[in-house]
Amino acid sequence: MVQEPKRPLSGLAIAGLVCGILAWLIFPFSLLNPLPMVVLGLAGIVLSIIALGDVNKGVKRGKGAAIAGIVIASLSLVWLAFFYLVLSPQIAQVFSQIEGSLR
Secondary structure (H helix, E strand, O other): OOOOOOOEHHHHHHHHHHHHHHHHHHHHHHHHHHHHHHHHHHHHHHHHHHHHHHHOHHOOOOOHHHHHHHHHHHHHHHHHHHHHHHHHEEEEEEHHHHHHHHO
8 A cells, every 4th residue: 555645735824824813913013003914914815815726726735724814814804994994983082082071
């Protein structure tokens, strides 16, 4: 019985997953400058999609890492958009009411 050599693990899948995790973890620091989170999130999505193509062709393995990278990076971007579009105006309104009540 001859064993088939293992396919290599996709480095792109791992890189996409790491970018997605980093994008999620730097959210508190992205409140002042969201650009790093956006760049990491987009990089995670792109790298993971490319890796998923390689995995589906049978060239490499790492389908779970690629899917997790897409999901986590996408969720980080959705959370950032939600924060800036929905929560930020509400927080600004609360602060202006507090400032008005202090006068």
